[in-house]
Amino acid sequence: MPSEEEIFKTIQETLVEALGVDEDEVTEDATLVADLGAESIDFLDIVFRLEKAFDIKIPREELFPQDILTNAAYVEDGKLNEAGLAELKKRMPFADLDKFAENPKIQEFGNILTVGDMVRFVASKVA
Amino acid sequence: MRWFWLDKFEVFQSGVKAQAIKCITLAEDHMHDHFPFYPVMPHSLVLEGIAQTSGLLICEYYKYKQKVVLAKINKAVFHCLAFPGDTLVYKATVERIDENGTVSSASAYIRKPNGEEVLFAEVEMMHAILDDSYSDKKQFSTRDYRNLMVNMKVYEVGVEADGVTRLAEPEEFKNLD
Numbered sequence: 001m002p003s004e005e006e007i008f009k010t011i012q013e014t015l016v017e018a019l020g021v022d023e024d025e026v027t028e029d030a031t032l033v034a035d036l037g038a039e040s041i042d043f044l045d046i047v048f049r050l051e052k053a054f055d056i057k058i059p060r061e062e063l064f065p066q067d068i069l070t071n072a073a074y075v076e077d078g079k080l081n082e083a084g085l086a087e088l089k090k091r092m093p094f095a096d097l098d099k100f101a102e103n104p105k106i107q108e109f110g111n112i113l114t115v116g117d118m119v120r121f122v123a124s125k126v127a
Numbered sequence: 128m129r130w131f132w133l134d135k136f137e138v139f140q141s142g143v144k145a146q147a148i149k150c151i152t153l154a155e156d157h158m159h160d161h162f163p164f165y166p167v168m169p170h171s172l173v174l175e176g177i178a179q180t181s182g183l184l185i186c187e188y189y190k191y192k193q194k195v196v197l198a199k200i201n202k203a204v205f206h207c208l209a210f211p212g213d214t215l216v217y218k219a220t221v222e223r224i225d226e227n228g229t230v231s232s233a234s235a236y237i238r239k240p241n242g243e244e245v246l247f248a249e250v251e252m253m254h255a256i257l258d259d260s261y262s263d264k265k266q267f268s269t270r271d272y273r274n275l276m277v278n279m280k281v282y283e284v285g286v287e288a289d290g291v292t293r294l295a296e297p298e299e300f301k302n303l304d
Contacts, residue, residue: 041198
Protein backbone atom coordinates (compact mmCIF):
# COMPACT_ATOMS: atom_id res chain seq x y z
CA MET A 1 0.00 0.00 0.00
CA PRO A 2 1.51 3.40 -0.96
CA SER A 3 2.26 5.92 1.79
CA GLU A 4 0.44 9.28 1.87
CA GLU A 5 3.64 10.89 0.61
CA GLU A 6 3.74 8.54 -2.37
CA ILE A 7 0.06 9.16 -3.03
CA PHE A 8 0.66 12.92 -2.89
CA LYS A 9 3.54 12.63 -5.36
CA THR A 10 1.41 10.66 -7.83
CA ILE A 11 -1.50 13.08 -7.48
CA GLN A 12 0.89 15.97 -7.97
CA GLU A 13 2.17 14.42 -11.22
CA THR A 14 -1.41 13.73 -12.31
CA LEU A 15 -2.49 17.33 -11.75
CA VAL A 16 0.58 18.72 -13.48
CA GLU A 17 -0.28 16.63 -16.54
CA ALA A 18 -4.05 17.13 -16.44
CA LEU A 19 -4.12 20.84 -15.66
CA GLY A 20 -0.84 22.06 -17.11
CA VAL A 21 0.21 23.64 -13.80
CA ASP A 22 3.68 23.78 -12.28
CA GLU A 23 4.67 21.17 -9.72
CA ASP A 24 5.24 23.77 -7.00
CA GLU A 25 1.67 25.06 -7.41
CA VAL A 26 0.28 21.65 -6.41
CA THR A 27 0.47 21.95 -2.62
CA GLU A 28 -1.68 20.13 -0.05
CA ASP A 29 -3.73 23.31 0.53
CA ALA A 30 -4.29 24.22 -3.11
CA THR A 31 -7.92 24.03 -4.22
CA LEU A 32 -8.50 22.35 -7.54
CA VAL A 33 -10.85 24.96 -8.97
CA ALA A 34 -9.78 28.30 -7.49
CA ASP A 35 -6.02 27.71 -7.25
CA LEU A 36 -5.30 25.20 -10.00
CA GLY A 37 -7.96 26.30 -12.48
CA ALA A 38 -9.69 22.92 -12.92
CA GLU A 39 -12.87 22.99 -14.99
CA SER A 40 -15.65 20.43 -14.92
CA ILE A 41 -14.25 18.35 -17.80
CA ASP A 42 -10.87 18.23 -16.02
CA PHE A 43 -12.40 16.23 -13.17
CA LEU A 44 -13.25 13.42 -15.57
CA ASP A 45 -9.66 13.51 -16.83
CA ILE A 46 -8.24 13.55 -13.28
CA VAL A 47 -10.47 10.70 -12.12
CA PHE A 48 -9.48 8.60 -15.14
CA ARG A 49 -5.77 9.22 -14.55
CA LEU A 50 -6.05 8.40 -10.83
CA GLU A 51 -7.93 5.18 -11.58
CA LYS A 52 -5.12 4.09 -13.88
CA ALA A 53 -2.32 5.24 -11.56
CA PHE A 54 -3.69 3.51 -8.46
CA ASP A 55 -5.69 0.70 -10.10
CA ILE A 56 -8.88 1.75 -8.33
CA LYS A 57 -12.43 2.64 -9.35
CA ILE A 58 -13.68 6.11 -8.49
CA PRO A 59 -17.42 6.63 -8.98
CA ARG A 60 -17.72 10.34 -9.77
CA GLU A 61 -20.36 10.93 -7.09
CA GLU A 62 -17.99 9.66 -4.39
CA LEU A 63 -15.42 12.35 -5.01
CA PHE A 64 -17.89 15.08 -6.05
CA PRO A 65 -21.33 14.33 -4.59
CA GLN A 66 -23.03 16.98 -6.66
CA ASP A 67 -26.40 15.27 -6.38
CA ILE A 68 -26.66 16.77 -2.89
CA LEU A 69 -26.56 20.24 -4.42
CA THR A 70 -29.51 19.55 -6.68
CA ASN A 71 -31.63 17.86 -4.03
CA ALA A 72 -34.42 20.25 -2.96
CA ALA A 73 -34.45 18.68 0.51
CA TYR A 74 -30.90 19.91 1.12
CA VAL A 75 -30.93 23.37 -0.49
CA GLU A 76 -32.54 26.59 0.73
CA ASP A 77 -31.94 30.03 -0.80
CA GLY A 78 -28.90 28.88 -2.70
CA LYS A 79 -27.25 27.38 0.39
CA LEU A 80 -27.02 23.93 1.86
CA ASN A 81 -29.21 23.52 4.96
CA GLU A 82 -28.23 21.60 8.10
CA ALA A 83 -29.39 18.29 6.67
CA GLY A 84 -27.48 18.97 3.44
CA LEU A 85 -24.29 19.79 5.32
CA ALA A 86 -24.66 16.67 7.44
CA GLU A 87 -25.10 14.56 4.29
CA LEU A 88 -22.13 16.23 2.65
CA LYS A 89 -19.91 15.52 5.67
CA LYS A 90 -21.07 11.91 5.65
CA ARG A 91 -20.31 11.52 1.94
CA MET A 92 -17.02 13.46 2.01
CA PRO A 93 -15.24 12.33 5.20
CA PHE A 94 -11.90 13.00 3.49
CA ALA A 95 -12.63 16.73 2.99
CA ASP A 96 -12.25 19.59 5.46
CA LEU A 97 -15.67 21.23 5.20
CA ASP A 98 -15.43 23.57 8.22
CA LYS A 99 -14.76 26.70 6.17
CA PHE A 100 -17.46 25.87 3.62
CA ALA A 101 -19.92 25.20 6.47
CA GLU A 102 -19.57 28.81 7.69
CA ASN A 103 -21.32 30.03 4.53
CA PRO A 104 -22.38 26.98 2.50
CA LYS A 105 -23.28 28.70 -0.76
CA ILE A 106 -23.86 26.18 -3.54
CA GLN A 107 -21.78 28.22 -5.96
CA GLU A 108 -18.80 27.89 -3.61
CA PHE A 109 -18.98 24.10 -3.53
CA GLY A 110 -16.64 23.71 -6.47
CA ASN A 111 -13.95 25.56 -4.55
CA ILE A 112 -13.78 23.33 -1.50
CA LEU A 113 -11.84 20.34 -2.78
CA THR A 114 -8.12 20.58 -2.08
CA VAL A 115 -5.17 18.46 -3.14
CA GLY A 116 -4.92 17.23 0.47
CA ASP A 117 -8.56 16.08 0.30
CA MET A 118 -7.75 14.07 -2.82
CA VAL A 119 -4.77 12.47 -1.09
CA ARG A 120 -6.98 11.36 1.81
CA PHE A 121 -9.67 10.15 -0.60
CA VAL A 122 -7.23 8.03 -2.59
CA ALA A 123 -5.63 6.72 0.64
CA SER A 124 -9.06 5.52 1.74
CA LYS A 125 -9.60 3.76 -1.60
CA VAL A 126 -6.24 1.94 -1.67
CA ALA A 127 -6.34 0.96 2.01
CA MET B 128 -22.67 19.97 -42.05
CA ARG B 129 -19.64 20.17 -44.32
CA TRP B 130 -16.89 20.17 -41.78
CA PHE B 131 -15.78 16.66 -42.74
CA TRP B 132 -12.17 15.87 -41.90
CA LEU B 133 -12.29 12.18 -42.64
CA ASP B 134 -13.46 10.33 -45.73
CA LYS B 135 -14.66 6.92 -44.58
CA PHE B 136 -14.44 4.34 -41.85
CA GLU B 137 -12.57 1.08 -42.34
CA VAL B 138 -13.19 -0.32 -38.86
CA PHE B 139 -16.03 0.55 -36.50
CA GLN B 140 -16.69 -1.40 -33.28
CA SER B 141 -19.50 0.26 -31.35
CA GLY B 142 -18.23 2.13 -28.29
CA VAL B 143 -14.83 0.43 -28.53
CA LYS B 144 -12.66 1.48 -31.47
CA ALA B 145 -12.73 2.93 -34.95
CA GLN B 146 -10.36 3.36 -37.87
CA ALA B 147 -10.98 6.04 -40.47
CA ILE B 148 -9.02 7.40 -43.39
CA LYS B 149 -8.49 10.89 -44.73
CA CYS B 150 -7.10 11.31 -48.26
CA ILE B 151 -5.28 14.61 -48.58
CA THR B 152 -5.70 16.43 -51.90
CA LEU B 153 -4.28 19.60 -53.35
CA ALA B 154 -7.86 20.65 -54.16
CA GLU B 155 -8.47 21.55 -50.51
CA ASP B 156 -8.44 25.34 -50.18
CA HIS B 157 -6.37 25.49 -47.04
CA MET B 158 -3.48 23.71 -48.75
CA HIS B 159 -2.86 26.78 -50.89
CA ASP B 160 -2.24 28.98 -47.89
CA HIS B 161 -0.68 26.43 -45.61
CA PHE B 162 1.85 27.10 -47.00
CA PRO B 163 2.21 28.92 -50.34
CA PHE B 164 4.34 26.65 -52.58
CA TYR B 165 4.73 24.14 -49.74
CA PRO B 166 1.33 22.51 -49.07
CA VAL B 167 1.24 20.70 -45.73
CA MET B 168 -1.82 19.20 -44.02
CA PRO B 169 -2.41 21.41 -40.92
CA HIS B 170 -2.00 19.43 -37.73
CA SER B 171 -5.02 21.23 -36.24
CA LEU B 172 -7.22 19.68 -38.97
CA VAL B 173 -5.69 16.28 -38.30
CA LEU B 174 -6.78 16.72 -34.69
CA GLU B 175 -10.27 17.60 -35.91
CA GLY B 176 -10.34 14.44 -38.04
CA ILE B 177 -9.28 12.31 -35.08
CA ALA B 178 -11.89 14.07 -32.92
CA GLN B 179 -14.54 13.25 -35.53
CA THR B 180 -13.41 9.62 -35.64
CA SER B 181 -13.79 9.12 -31.90
CA GLY B 182 -16.71 11.57 -31.64
CA LEU B 183 -18.83 9.66 -34.16
CA LEU B 184 -17.88 6.43 -32.39
CA ILE B 185 -19.35 7.88 -29.20
CA CYS B 186 -22.41 9.34 -30.96
CA GLU B 187 -23.22 5.93 -32.38
CA TYR B 188 -22.69 4.29 -28.97
CA TYR B 189 -25.41 6.59 -27.59
CA LYS B 190 -27.52 5.97 -30.73
CA TYR B 191 -27.31 9.68 -31.59
CA LYS B 192 -29.37 10.64 -28.52
CA GLN B 193 -26.60 12.56 -26.77
CA LYS B 194 -24.84 15.76 -27.76
CA VAL B 195 -21.14 14.97 -27.93
CA VAL B 196 -18.54 17.72 -28.24
CA LEU B 197 -14.76 17.78 -28.18
CA ALA B 198 -13.82 19.11 -24.74
CA LYS B 199 -10.11 18.71 -24.19
CA ILE B 200 -6.96 17.54 -25.94
CA ASN B 201 -4.78 15.99 -23.27
CA LYS B 202 -1.89 15.12 -25.54
CA ALA B 203 -0.97 15.68 -29.17
CA VAL B 204 2.43 14.66 -30.48
CA PHE B 205 3.19 14.91 -34.19
CA HIS B 206 6.16 13.05 -35.62
CA CYS B 207 6.26 14.29 -39.23
CA LEU B 208 4.40 16.19 -41.98
CA ALA B 209 1.70 14.97 -44.36
CA PHE B 210 1.35 16.18 -47.95
CA PRO B 211 -1.19 16.07 -50.83
CA GLY B 212 -1.47 12.51 -52.08
CA ASP B 213 -0.92 11.01 -48.63
CA THR B 214 -3.55 8.85 -46.99
CA LEU B 215 -3.91 9.38 -43.26
CA VAL B 216 -5.22 6.56 -41.10
CA TYR B 217 -6.83 7.50 -37.78
CA LYS B 218 -7.11 4.70 -35.21
CA ALA B 219 -9.12 5.69 -32.14
CA THR B 220 -9.90 3.67 -29.02
CA VAL B 221 -12.40 4.69 -26.35
CA GLU B 222 -10.72 4.28 -22.97
CA ARG B 223 -13.61 5.31 -20.79
CA ILE B 224 -17.24 6.31 -21.25
CA ASP B 225 -19.50 7.66 -18.54
CA GLU B 226 -22.51 9.94 -18.44
CA ASN B 227 -20.37 13.07 -18.35
CA GLY B 228 -17.85 12.37 -21.04
CA THR B 229 -15.31 10.08 -22.61
CA VAL B 230 -11.56 9.65 -22.82
CA SER B 231 -10.10 8.41 -26.10
CA SER B 232 -6.62 7.64 -27.31
CA ALA B 233 -5.68 7.64 -30.97
CA SER B 234 -2.77 7.18 -33.29
CA ALA B 235 -2.53 8.55 -36.80
CA TYR B 236 -0.44 6.98 -39.54
CA ILE B 237 0.57 7.81 -43.10
CA ARG B 238 -0.28 4.82 -45.27
CA LYS B 239 2.35 4.25 -47.92
CA PRO B 240 1.45 2.84 -51.39
CA ASN B 241 2.85 -0.55 -50.32
CA GLY B 242 0.44 -0.58 -47.35
CA GLU B 243 3.10 0.19 -44.76
CA GLU B 244 1.89 2.60 -42.08
CA VAL B 245 4.28 5.20 -40.66
CA LEU B 246 3.45 6.71 -37.26
CA PHE B 247 2.32 10.31 -37.78
CA ALA B 248 0.70 11.43 -34.51
CA GLU B 249 -0.31 10.28 -31.04
CA VAL B 250 -3.29 11.91 -29.38
CA GLU B 251 -5.38 11.67 -26.23
CA MET B 252 -8.62 13.61 -26.07
CA MET B 253 -11.84 13.98 -24.16
CA HIS B 254 -15.38 14.48 -25.40
CA ALA B 255 -18.06 15.92 -23.15
CA ILE B 256 -21.66 14.72 -23.11
CA LEU B 257 -23.75 17.89 -22.83
CA ASP B 258 -26.26 17.85 -19.99
CA ASP B 259 -29.99 18.63 -19.99
CA SER B 260 -29.38 22.38 -19.98
CA TYR B 261 -28.64 22.00 -23.70
CA SER B 262 -31.77 19.95 -24.38
CA ASP B 263 -33.34 22.75 -26.45
CA LYS B 264 -30.32 22.83 -28.78
CA LYS B 265 -30.19 20.46 -31.73
CA GLN B 266 -26.69 19.38 -32.73
CA PHE B 267 -27.47 17.51 -35.96
CA SER B 268 -30.70 16.23 -37.43
CA THR B 269 -31.36 12.51 -37.67
CA ARG B 270 -31.10 12.86 -41.44
CA ASP B 271 -27.66 14.52 -41.13
CA TYR B 272 -26.44 11.67 -38.97
CA ARG B 273 -27.80 9.03 -41.30
CA ASN B 274 -26.27 10.61 -44.39
CA LEU B 275 -22.96 11.07 -42.64
CA MET B 276 -22.72 7.58 -41.22
CA VAL B 277 -23.97 5.86 -44.37
CA ASN B 278 -21.67 7.87 -46.65
CA MET B 279 -18.74 7.08 -44.40
CA LYS B 280 -19.52 3.35 -44.67
CA VAL B 281 -20.10 2.87 -40.96
CA TYR B 282 -22.88 0.35 -41.52
CA GLU B 283 -20.85 -1.53 -44.13
CA VAL B 284 -17.88 -2.17 -41.84
CA GLY B 285 -19.42 -1.69 -38.40
CA VAL B 286 -19.88 -4.33 -35.71
CA GLU B 287 -21.38 -4.22 -32.25
CA ALA B 288 -19.18 -4.04 -29.15
CA ASP B 289 -18.85 -7.85 -29.15
CA GLY B 290 -16.78 -7.50 -32.34
CA VAL B 291 -18.92 -10.05 -34.21
CA THR B 292 -22.54 -8.94 -34.59
CA ARG B 293 -23.08 -6.70 -37.59
CA LEU B 294 -23.96 -3.12 -36.66
CA ALA B 295 -27.53 -2.30 -37.67
CA GLU B 296 -28.89 1.12 -38.52
CA PRO B 297 -31.17 2.48 -35.78
CA GLU B 298 -34.91 2.46 -36.45
CA GLU B 299 -34.94 6.27 -36.75
CA PHE B 300 -32.67 6.01 -39.79
CA LYS B 301 -34.83 3.43 -41.50
CA ASN B 302 -37.95 5.57 -41.14
CA LEU B 303 -36.44 8.44 -43.13
CA ASP B 304 -37.38 8.58 -46.80
